[in-house]
Amino acid sequence: xxxxxxxxxxxxxxxxxxxxxxxxxxxxxxxxLLRAHLNLEQAHEYIRERFSKTLQNEGWRLEDIFELVxxxxxxxxxxxDIEKLIIEHKKCGSRTLMEEVELLMQMYDRGGANRINFFxxxx
Numbered sequence: 001x002x003x004x005x006x007x008x009x010x011x012x013x014x015x016x017x018x019x020x021x022x023x024x025x026x027x028x029x030x031x032x033l034l035r036a037h038l039n040l041e042q043a044h045e046y047i048r049e050r051f052s053k054t055l056q057n058e059g060w061r062l063e064d065i066f067e068l069v070x071x072x073x074x075x076x077x078x079x080x081d082i083e084k085l086i087i088e089h090k091k092c093g094s095r096t097l098m099e100e101v102e103l104l105m106q107m108y109d110r111g112g113a114n115r116i117n118f119f120x121x122x123x
Contacts, residue, residue, distance in 0.1 A: 076115040
């Protein structure tokens, strides 16, 4: 893919390839990171599909699930709500509990306030 603008296309085509600018070790780290990211996205999509099917089959509504996680009825899910949920339902693997919680919060907290509202939760 090349930009339609001739000046931008020329600048892009004149750049050296990434393999010439990065060391072999850096390229390998980047490849592993990209694979891990893609695997995480694939797992995330799989969980989303299963969750959707379960909701349909069991007659649950997303609002019901949100209210269960938001146990203090603040209309947002805090980092502490996620931490409690993970403690109750998951044994941590290679990450520490806080790393796991922070990762989930970063993925779903679109406003950056360490809170997940229902619309972010629904998305």
